[in-house]
Amino acid sequence: MAFIEQLGVLSVTLGMVAMWAIALTLLYLAIAKQHEPLLLLPIGFGILLANLPLTGLMTPEEGLLWRFYRYGVEWEVIPPLVFLGLGAHTDFGPLLSQPRLIFLGAAAQGGVYLTFFAAQAFGFSLEEAATIGIIGGADGPTTIFLAAQLAPHLLGACAVAAYSYMALVPIIQPPIMRLLTTEQERAIRMKKARKVTAREKLLFPIAATLVIILLVPASAPLIGMFMLGNLFRESKVVERLAETAQDALMNIVTIFLGVSVGATMSAENFLRTDVILIFVLGLVAFTVSTASGLILAKLMNLVSSDKINPLVGAAGVSAVPMAARVVHKMGAEADKKNYLLMFAMGPNLAGVIGTVIAAGIFLSMLG
Amino acid sequence: MSPAANVFLSGLAGVFAGIGLLYLMMKLLARLGATAPDRSASTD
Numbered sequence: 059m060a061f062i063e064q065l066g067v068l069s070v071t072l073g074m075v076a077m078w079a080i081a082l083t084l085l086y087l088a089i090a091k092q093h094e095p096l097l098l099l100p101i102g103f104g105i106l107l108a109n110l111p112l113t114g115l116m117t118p119e120e121g122l123l124w125r126f127y128r129y130g131v132e133w134e135v136i137p138p139l140v141f142l143g144l145g146a147h148t149d150f151g152p153l154l155s156q157p158r159l160i161f162l163g164a165a166a167q168g169g170v171y172l173t174f175f176a177a178q179a180f181g182f183s184l185e186e187a188a189t190i191g192i193i194g195g196a197d198g199p200t201t202i203f204l205a206a207q208l209a210p211h212l213l214g215a216c217a218v219a220a221y222s223y224m225a226l227v228p229i230i231q232p233p234i235m236r237l238l239t240t241e242q243e244r245a246i247r248m249k250k251a252r253k254v255t256a257r258e259k260l261l262f263p264i265a266a267t268l269v270i271i272l273l274v275p276a277s278a279p280l281i282g283m284f285m286l287g288n289l290f291r292e293s294k295v296v297e298r299l300a301e302t303a304q305d306a307l308m309n310i311v312t313i314f315l316g317v318s319v320g321a322t323m324s325a326e327n328f329l330r331t332d333v334i335l336i337f338v339l340g341l342v343a344f345t346v347s348t349a350s351g352l353i354l355a356k357l358m359n360l361v362s363s364d365k366i367n368p369l370v371g372a373a374g375v376s377a378v379p380m381a382a383r384v385v386h387k388m389g390a391e392a393d394k395k396n397y398l399l400m401f402a403m404g405p406n407l408a409g410v411i412g413t414v415i416a417a418g419i420f421l422s423m424l425g
Numbered sequence: 426m427s428p429a430a431n432v433f434l435s436g437l438a439g440v441f442a443g444i445g446l447l448y449l450m451m452k453l454l455a456r457l458g459a460t461a462p463d464r465s466a467s468t469d
Contacts, residue, residue, distance in 0.1 A: 160448050
């Protein structure tokens with residue numbers, strides 16, 4: 059009889075079945091549609107595992123997935139390691155060649171703060187509102203990093219919202235871009251960027267670390283690792299470390315990050331009305347962030363003779379490099395010979411830095 | 426001022442201050458870079 063009592067099938071609940079459907083949807087999107095497969099696949103499988111009965115996988119102090127989450131995410135280990143890999147992948151040349159474009163990355167944080175305000179008005183606590191607002195930064199590891207510290211119960215929903223909207227950049231952004239720009243503006247050709255020297259690229263991660271961390275110390279785990287990874291790359295003396303950070307290490311931490319995030323999405327945590335609101339507010343954040351970057355680019359054109367194609371402002375939402383690719387495609391639709399990709403990479407990288415700064419400020423004020 | 430308004434305004438101001446400082450730093454790096462020999466241009 060004891061064996062029968064231990065049969066998992068007897069403990070399945072309706073909520074678990076609903077979560078299986080969500081897990082299978084994410085697995086379908088990852089495998090069949092290839093939407094952010096590196097993350098949605100482990101997240102989807104993590105959801106499936108966490109919603110099987112009597113497994114004990116998320117039992118505190120005992121469960122395997124609980125340990126992944128506790129020591130990887132809650133202890134702030136995995137998101138900074140993802141940033142180490144991102145730094146080793148990143149070429150800051152496009153940003154350094156056009157420094158003024160960095161302000162577009164700051165403007166795109168408008169969606170983060172506006173949504174923070176809106177979420178708070180909808181009854182979320184300040185900590186929850188900050189976690190929801192950061193979805194607008196379109197940066198998965200930063201969203202997870204902030205959620206783990208301010209609102210762990212919202213981590214799964216916010217992470218899935220952030221990654222889903224990042225995957226949907228080519229669908230969400232173009233209508234906003236068309237609405238806020240004229241055909242003539244979309245066809246603006248920007249002046250060729252200057253060549254950036256190797257010394258500038260080498261000094262950038264060191265100087266940026268000093269500037270950002272001295273201003274926002276709470277951003278140190280993410281910015282510190284991001285710039286260390288970039289220094290691996292630009293120093294050209296530790297190629298083995300740079301390769302490991304951008305390939306092997308990045309792949310390993312991505313597995314644990316995805317599974318851990320999925321594991322937080324139990325039926326009781328996820329099947330709540332406020333999760334729908336989180337997805338709606340996340341979309342608002344993303345939309346406003348896209349629009350704010352575009353609008354600032356238009357404003358900068360009012361005072362500068364060296365015109366910026368306002369489309370590049372939309373890349374300030376991070377989502378590297380998808381948002382930059384969308385900008386390039388939209389620009390090419392208006393003028394086939396307009397090559398905007400490298401110009402859009404500048405605000406795209408600035409968006410990553412801007413979102414980390416925004417998260418650091420939330421942490422220092424609310425953490 | 427309400428706590429939410431405080432976070433909202435301080436946050437936006439902080440992001441623009443941080444990005445503004447980075448902008449100045451990049452302008453400075455551009456000057457340093459322009460006067461320094463470019464290792465990437467080396468043909469050895």
